[in-house]
Amino acid sequence: MDKPSDIAAAISALRAILPEQGLLVSEEETRPYECDGLTAYRQLPLMVALPETEDQVVAVLKLCQEMHLPVVARGAGTGLSGGATPVAEGLVLSLAKFMRILEIDPVARTARVQPGVRNLAISEAAARHGLYYAPDPSSQIACTIGGNVAENSGGVHCLKYGLTVHNVLRLKVALMDGEVVEIGGTALDAPGYDLLALMIGSEGMLGIVLEATVKLTPRPQLAQVVMASFSDVVAAGNAVASIIAAGIIPAGLEMMDKAATAAVEDFVHAGYDLSAAAILLAESDGTPEEVAEEIAAMRSLLEASGATDIRVSANEAERLRFWAGRKAAFPAVGRITPDYLCMDGTIPRRRVAEMLTRISEFSKTYGLRCANVFHAGDGNLHPLIMFDANVPGETERATAFGASILELSVEMGGTISGEHGVGIEKVNQMCVQFSSAELALFHAVKAAFDPRKLLNPGKAVPTPRRCSEYRLTGTPGTKT
Amino acid sequence: MNAVIAGFAERVRQAAAQKRPLRLKGGGSKDFYGGPLAGEILDTRAYAGIVSYDPTELVVTARAGTPLRELETLLAGQGQMLAFEPPHFGDGATVGGVVASGLSGPRRATSGSVRDFVLGVKLMDGRGEVLNFGGQVMKNVAGYDVSRLIAGSLGTLGLILEVSLKVLPRPAAELTLRLETPQVNALEWMNSWAGQPLPISATSWQDDLLTLRLSGARAAVAAAREHLGGELVADGPNFWQELREQRTGFFKTGSTLWPLWRLSLPSVTPPLPGSQLIEWGGSLRWVKSGEAKLAAETVSAGGHAALFRGSEEARSAGVFQALPPTLMSLHRKLKNAFDPAGIFNPGRLAQGL
Ligand SMILES: Cc1cc2nc3c(=O)[nH]c(=O)nc-3n(C[C@H](O)[C@H](O)[C@H](O)COP(=O)(O)OP(=O)(O)OC[C@H]3O[C@@H](n4cnc5c(N)ncnc54)[C@H](O)[C@@H]3O)c2cc1C
Numbered sequence: 001m002d003k004p005s006d007i008a009a010a011i012s013a014l015r016a017i018l019p020e021q022g023l024l025v026s027e028e029e030t031r032p033y034e035c036d037g038l039t040a041y042r043q044l045p046l047m048v049a050l051p052e053t054e055d056q057v058v059a060v061l062k063l064c065q066e067m068h069l070p071v072v073a074r075g076a077g078t079g080l081s082g083g084a085t086p087v088a089e090g091l092v093l094s095l096a097k098f099m100r101i102l103e104i105d106p107v108a109r110t111a112r113v114q115p116g117v118r119n120l121a122i123s124e125a126a127a128r129h130g131l132y133y134a135p136d137p138s139s140q141i142a143c144t145i146g147g148n149v150a151e152n153s154g155g156v157h158c159l160k161y162g163l164t165v166h167n168v169l170r171l172k173v174a175l176m177d178g179e180v181v182e183i184g185g186t187a188l189d190a191p192g193y194d195l196l197a198l199m200i201g202s203e204g205m206l207g208i209v210l211e212a213t214v215k216l217t218p219r220p221q222l223a224q225v226v227m228a229s230f231s232d233v234v235a236a237g238n239a240v241a242s243i244i245a246a247g248i249i250p251a252g253l254e255m256m257d258k259a260a261t262a263a264v265e266d267f268v269h270a271g272y273d274l275s276a277a278a279i280l281l282a283e284s285d286g287t288p289e290e291v292a293e294e295i296a297a298m299r300s301l302l303e304a305s306g307a308t309d310i311r312v313s314a315n316e317a318e319r320l321r322f323w324a325g326r327k328a329a330f331p332a333v334g335r336i337t338p339d340y341l342c343m344d345g346t347i348p349r350r351r352v353a354e355m356l357t358r359i360s361e362f363s364k365t366y367g368l369r370c371a372n373v374f375h376a377g378d379g380n381l382h383p384l385i386m387f388d389a390n391v392p393g394e395t396e397r398a399t400a401f402g403a404s405i406l407e408l409s410v411e412m413g414g415t416i417s418g419e420h421g422v423g424i425e426k427v428n429q430m431c432v433q434f435s436s437a438e439l440a441l442f443h444a445v446k447a448a449f450d451p452r453k454l455l456n457p458g459k460a461v462p463t464p465r466r467c468s469e470y471r472l473t474g475t476p477g478t479k480t
Numbered sequence: 481m482n483a484v485i486a487g488f489a490e491r492v493r494q495a496a497a498q499k500r501p502l503r504l505k506g507g508g509s510k511d512f513y514g515g516p517l518a519g520e521i522l523d524t525r526a527y528a529g530i531v532s533y534d535p536t537e538l539v540v541t542a543r544a545g546t547p548l549r550e551l552e553t554l555l556a557g558q559g560q561m562l563a564f565e566p567p568h569f570g571d572g573a574t575v576g577g578v579v580a581s582g583l584s585g586p587r588r589a590t591s592g593s594v595r596d597f598v599l600g601v602k603l604m605d606g607r608g609e610v611l612n613f614g615g616q617v618m619k620n621v622a623g624y625d626v627s628r629l630i631a632g633s634l635g636t637l638g639l640i641l642e643v644s645l646k647v648l649p650r651p652a653a654e655l656t657l658r659l660e661t662p663q664v665n666a667l668e669w670m671n672s673w674a675g676q677p678l679p680i681s682a683t684s685w686q687d688d689l690l691t692l693r694l695s696g697a698r699a700a701v702a703a704a705r706e707h708l709g710g711e712l713v714a715d716g717p718n719f720w721q722e723l724r725e726q727r728t729g730f731f732k733t734g735s736t737l738w739p740l741w742r743l744s745l746p747s748v749t750p751p752l753p754g755s756q757l758i759e760w761g762g763s764l765r766w767v768k769s770g771e772a773k774l775a776a777e778t779v780s781a782g783g784h785a786a787l788f789r790g791s792e793e794a795r796s797a798g799v800f801q802a803l804p805p806t807l808m809s810l811h812r813k814l815k816n817a818f819d820p821a822g823i824f825n826p827g828r829l830a831q832g833l
Contacts, residue, residue, distance in 0.1 A: 105748070107671050107672070108671070109674060130676070163619060165596075180806075183807070185783070186746040187782060187784060188744055188760065189582065189593060191786065191800040191801055191803065191830075193629055194582075194628055195629075195810065197628030197629055197631075198625055198629050201624070202625075218675055247559055247560075247649035286677065286696070287697075287700045289699030290696065290697040292699070293697050293699050294697060346618065348539075348616065349537055350534065378617075378618040379617055379618060379619075380617075380618070414620075415622045418619035420621070421621055422623075426622070434612075434622075434623060441611060441817065442624055442626075446624075447813070447817070448810060448813035448817055
């Protein structure tokens with residue numbers, strides 16, 4: 001779609017479908033959509049559609065299919081891998097108007113919601129029934145359930161309560177040709193292939209989520225968090241393994257290094273130990289007796305692992321403050337550097353300490369600072385590489401630093417992305433993690449849903465050509 | 481390439497070239513399940529053994545032909561378990577069969593199903609290519625989640641070679657309670673308890689007896705026992721074991737096992753007519769009759785009915801509920817992506833797959 005006459009035709013056809021002010025075309029209007037949370041990549045779309053009903057979404061998709069217009073779905077735009085970055089010759093389909101919680105069933109413990117509902121809004125609506133939606137990404141105030149489904153998002157409590165894929169029961173999905181399918185259901189183990197699993201984490205490339213039914217979890221009677229300080233990161237890494245080895249699955253098990261705690265403390269005053277090389281946050285939840293038992297067990301394991309200081313949250317306010325620091329880690333680092341890249345590799349837990357050592361070596365090699373925030377219990381790492389895009393060469397160095405971490409993650413038996421998605425950011429590293437035959441299968445899966453490749457093109461799964469160039473030269477071709 | 485895998489690849493390529501179906505088989509313990517069996521047997525047990533297991537990683541990787549019993553013994557030795565409690569249904573159950581059948585046991589409603597614990601697979605597709613998806617780490621969103629798609633696909637998408645499963649520590653304490661109550665109450669209670677922070681790990685109701693298992697920290701189990709009342713069942717572990725393997729009275733009465741219908745329903749569905757055994761907090765109901773009417777009621781309640789055990793003849797008519805056309809068309813396209821010649825277990829999951 002590059003002929004002006006085609007574009008004009010598309011605009012008038014879309015205007016006929018969408019409500020007034022439901023189509024943004026001017027640069028001024030589309031500018032806010034030029035990037036998601038991965039701000040290093042920006043691209044203006046041809047236009048932005050803001051439908052308000054499912055019928056409008058379906059009609060938009062049908063039209064785009066007919067006119068060969070690429071479609072990029074967008075929730076809140078908090079994604080960190082460029083999943084919602086527009087494509088120049090395409091349309092951004094914003095689900096922002098789909099903000100209704102359609103039903104909360106306290107007895108069946110489910111919530112049926114529209115895709116633009118914010119993650120936290122579900123827990124807030126369920127709270128009066130003593131229930132909540134368990135996956136809690138740190139962006140939960142803003143991010144939408146549609147985005148969570150697309151990325152299979154996690155949070156600090158996923159170690160015990162699972163990721164999005166473990167907490168979504170049913171989806172209503174519009175395919176690119178406008179067909180609407182229901183997958184999964186509130187009855188368990190639906191017949192046929194597990195399309196729910198396939199849809200979750202598919203980065204908006206297989207279909208548009210129109211509705212989700214999610215599982216609600218009873219609020220534990222009590223939760224308490226232990227904060228332990230360590231004078232070196234290796235000891236902190238080993239403490240994580242020793243807790244798991246003792247048969248404890250904490251409700252959360254997070255780690256931050258000194259650079260991260262310093263940034264956070266300035267920002268939210270969480271009360272972190274700034275003299276520590278690393279701190280661990282380990283949460284226990286359940287009945288008061290259970291929590292007391294588990295906290296005592298974790299305390300002695302942490303002491304045995306060389307913790308230099310241990311504090312247990314004295315009350316709910318303090319517990320929330322300890323977590324507030326962790327949850328604000330990205331914006332806190334954002335305050336101390338013009339730009340940062342957030343990595344998302346996942347590795348076997350036993351290699352966390354080794355990875356930290358390697359990251360500090362990379363930091364010297366590339367001449368860039370890095371703060372580390374880890375979902376340590378899952379081995380999911382978020383090194384935050386700090387740089388200044390206005391300094392010539394720094395963006396390239398930051399990208400290379402990130403690539404080194406991701407490729408090392410694969411080498412250590414892990415993956416390039418634990419929860420943020422591949423998007424455009426890590427598309428080259430897909431060539432490192434997967435063989436040509438595996439990538440070809442991904443393309444075949446995509447073709448089953450979207451044969452014209454119009455949904456979120458260029459994301460997540462690289463073309464064979466891009467990979468052969470990347471494997472050969474370390475730099476991809478310009479066109480995917 | 482491993483010689484056994486090379487041998488499999490050779491057979492798959494030949495079968496594909498000649499469009500001859502292959503029947504993927506481990507111990508054959510679940511031969512009764514799904515559509516009729518077709519094709520020349522490819523026995524996965526030639527590819528067996530634990531590939532890696534590190535208890536502190538909470539992950540085990542095993543070859544498909546590994547006996548489930550062997551895997552469970554290994555985990556138990558480290559105080560760990562497969563939390564979805566897969567039924568064996570016979571001596572020969574293999575790890576590959578567990579994943580392919582996607583069947584979970586008593587703990588499913590609270591802990592999750594097979595697919596929830598699948599972290600990665602090594603798969604041979606219908607071209608004889610060996611492909612790896614997912615991995616051995618807890619979180620992985622690189623590429624589509626093919627490894628979970630494989631769970632429950634009844635071998636129709638490919639030959640599972642290896643699987644990585646998340647494992648969990650065994651609960652520190654466990655006990656079984658029994659209360660006498662009619663079905664309508666039992667359903668109400670199970671749903672109400674599930675909405676409270678109670679350590680219930682399994683439920684079962686039959687003939688006015690509601691049995692529940694509490695699992696977790698000692699203190700939590702003791703507190704819940706106090707709260708829930710009921711009588712302590714002395715041979716609790718045995719009860720759940722027999723239920724998981726369908727060896728209890730309900731599954732045995734009469735001269736044959738079939739027809740046995742498995743009704744998967746929203747847990748809040750009111751009581752359905754007929755003699756039943758209920759599990760999973762109300763969301764799994766077993767019925768021993770061929771009543772088509774019940775199946776229709778199940779569908780209208782938002783659930784699905786499957787002929788779990790039945791005669792060869794009954795099975796050939798299709799054991800799972802037919803999928804709506806758009807979904808079926810997606811299934812066909814996916815099948816074609818993995819197995820273009822249509823050689824793997826044709827008809828086992830649905831006609832045309
Ligand atoms: C400060 C901060 C902290 C974060 N913390 C976490 C964390 O702890 N854990 C975590 O997992 N992530 C985290 N994230 C990443 C991000 O918030 C998640 O990926 C989130 O799920 C994105 O939701 P969104 O609504 O913003 O989606 P967007 O960014 O708008 O879109 C993300 C992807 O979803 C697709 N999409 C959106 N809506 C739909 C739909 N209805 N149908 C189909 N596809 C759709 C888009 O095309 C895109 O590919 C964090 C981000 C920030 C900025």
